[in-house]
Amino acid sequence: MGIQLDTPVQFIKGVGPKISALLARKDIHKVGDVLQWFPRSYEDRRAAKQISDLRPGQLVSFVGEILICRDIQMGRTRRRIYELVVKDATGRIACKWFRVPFKDYFKAFTPGSQVRVTGEVKNYRGVTEIHHPEVRLTEGDSEEVESGLLPIYSETEGLNQKLIRRIVGTVIGDAGGLVEETLPEWILKDFDLPPLNESLMKVHQPGEEDVTTWQQFRTPHHRRLIFEEFFWMELLLARSKVSAIKEKGFQMKPVAGLAQKIRADLPFKLTDGQESCLAEITGDLLKPHPMHRLVQGDVGCGKTIVSFLSAALVLDNGFQVAIMAPTEILAEQHFKKAQEIFSHLGIKLGFLSGGLKEKESQKMRDEVESGNIQLVIGTHALIQENVSFKNLGLVVIDEQHRFGVKQRAQLKQKGGHPHMLIMTATPIPRTLAMSVYGDLDVSVIKELPQGRIPITTRVVHDNKKKQVFDFVRDQIGKGRQAYVIYPLVEETEKMDLQNATDAAAQLTEELKPYTVGLVHGRLKPQEKEELMGRFKRGEIHVLVSTTVVEVGVDVPNATVMVIEHAERFGLAQLHQLRGRVGRGSHKSYCILISGYALSDEGKKRLSVMEQTQDGFRIAEEDLLIRGPGEFMGTRQSGLPGFRLANLVRDVELLALARKAAFKVIETDPELKKAENLKLKNAILQGRRPALLFAQIG
Secondary structure, three states, rough: OOOOOOEEEEEEHHHHHHHHHHHHOOOOOOOHHHHHHOOOEEEEEEEEOOOHHHHOOOOEEEEEEEEEEEEEEEEOOOOOOEEEEEEOOEEEEEEEEEEOOOOOOHHHHHOOOOOEEEEEEEEOOEEEEEEEEEEOOOOEEEOOOOOOEEEEEEEEEOOOOOHHHHHHHHHHHHHHHHOOOOOOHHHHHHOOOOOOOHHHOOOOOOOOOOOHHHHOOOOOOHHHHHHHHHHHHHHHHHHHHHHHHOOOOOOOOOHHEEEEEEEEHHOOOOOHHHHHHHHHHHHHHHOOOEEEEEEEOOOOOHOOOOOOOHHHHHOOOOOOEEEEOOOHHHHHHHHHHHHHHHHHHHOEEEEEEOOOOOOHHHHHHHHHOOOOEEEEOOHHHHHHOOOOOOOOEEEEEEEHOOOOOOHHHHHHHHHHOEEEEEEEEEEOOOOHHHOOOOEEEEEEEOOOOOOOOOEEEEEEEEHHHHHHHHHHHHHHHHHOOEEEOOOOOOOOOOOOOOHHHHHHHHHHHHHHOEEEEEOOOOOHHHHHOOOOOOOHOOOOOEEEOOHHHHHOOOOOOOOEEEEEEEHHHHHHHHHHHOOOOOOOOOOHHHHHHOOOOOHHHHHHHHHHHHHOOOOHHHHHHHHHHOOHHHHOOOOOEEEEOOOOOOOOOHHHHHHHHHHHHHHHHOOOOOOOHHHHHHHHHHHHOOOOOOHHHHOOO
16 A cells, blocks of 8 residues: 555655754654645746846846855844845846844855845845845756746755655655545535645646746635635634623623722723723623623733723622733732722732742632632732632633633633633734634724823934933932843853843942842842832832833833834834833833844834834734744644734635634534535544544544
8 A cells, every 4th residue: 555644754755754853843742744845935937037137126046156155243232133145247246134034044154155046135224135035056956847836845954956856756645545525515516626636736736827826826726725714713703702692601690889999999080992991801701601702902001990890890799800911910900909999998808929939829618619709810820720719700811822722611610601801001913803703792992091102212323322322310319210121131152142140230329329120020029019019119210120120110200211222122012011101191212123134024024114013013013024933932822833824915715714714603514514524524533633623523
């Protein structure tokens, strides 16, 4: 019997143990995995250019000779730029890398080597260059096709394009016909999709009739495979949503006692967005099945008071409420605010975190289990096995993107089927929310409370640092305070970024007689609390910190946020950090200091920060710049690792796949109908994740 789809890759002709070990790095273990090792791009050999004709914005492929091969140290830092200067008969061009693709990548290149370069031409500081191109030696390489369209795969050390194409070609020849259809005929017909087997073959064997369609992943075969990836994810979300509706939850009665008292004590009026969000939450709590709602709101929009007012209804109904935050600082802040709001109303509160001594922790756990504690606020400690609740009615999870999906489920399981309210100050673009939180109802709070003064944001280069700290000194002289953020606590050999420890010592000297404090994640909880308390009281004028202050810290007198090496932070982080200022009645500023060798992506991020304070627009831009794979992090968000689909490029297909998946589950949740047997068989045979429908069959 020949090879099958589940045959280990080492038995593919010409592979063996050594190459199979390299394939394992790409998560390719079986023959079937090879068929789903999709090309990441397509190279059009007919687009070959001479160097003198290259223009910024072009995606080009050309052959030349390496003239110079070197790495360049950036100033006094340890950061390096790797450079190949390539020439042909018409001119020369520099190819640059700001990071190494993989270890020993450049060892293969020496002056005089003939190479093929493929990449996008850039204009970098007025010079025409190519950044992070694909470069391959051509000597002795009798490539399969000297012209036309070639599939390009993601590489790893030891696996070049020629070898990859040979392996894929062998599998297509030996096992291509073994692929079984997964989608029902009605889906293929309604959405005009070609058969799975045909599409898997064709994406590896590009035609030449419409090069642009191939390069943009818009052929009917790409469309089919992208639809399929989205469909299985949406099927899971659809089933989760339908199952949640069937769960019997704790239906609340419309009691308004606590909420009315809290509202009467508030020194401000809720915004329309807050009121609308509360109405949606209240409507959910009055239903017989558990609430599963996500509240998206920009930094400072007032999500916390919304969660407290939601908790009030649950507490009035005699149930417990648990609020989980990702950091001790944020959890402590929520606890203190809850004390201000609930303590005088007779509600007993508790705080649980990993920083408590075992005796204190045990006492708190006992109080929670007995029901004596009505509202408990804490960190990951809330989901430990030894924590039990008497009658948990509502779970509030703050900053959901900082928790894993598993952690969210663990806390929910503490109370049977409690209502679930998830909050995030990291706005999620609609396309991503559809995929990651497709089983949740979504509320949005867009407007900020009245009286907030816009924050002025400026990007400056590292050589302007003296002027920046002169400005900080001036603001402190006016009675204000400042944050200075660094990406590292202590210097490492790998990255020569000015670290928080050294910076605090340096600023202590430069800003005398003003006081400088240092806070970071390695400090003990008591030390952090003491430092943050001194900063809030104004005893510390400048707080040097890592991103430990990213969320939750509220010091209205702080008006300056300085972020060193801002290019090293993601847009969401930068926006969260900026949100630590502008919380009082004084004009506030955010200064982003960029280092050397700023990449195009880094420029875009910092430019967006200068242009807008709208967290929703920032989230959209972040998704466009970084792509869905890194926007939230697969491990934390539960976002599947798509092989071909792209949430930005393929948003229309996502909507179609969602429509199809929800139609299937709403009409046939157990996949018992004959028309859906292919779906059921794909799951039962392990060709699609069985975890989606573990109870089927």
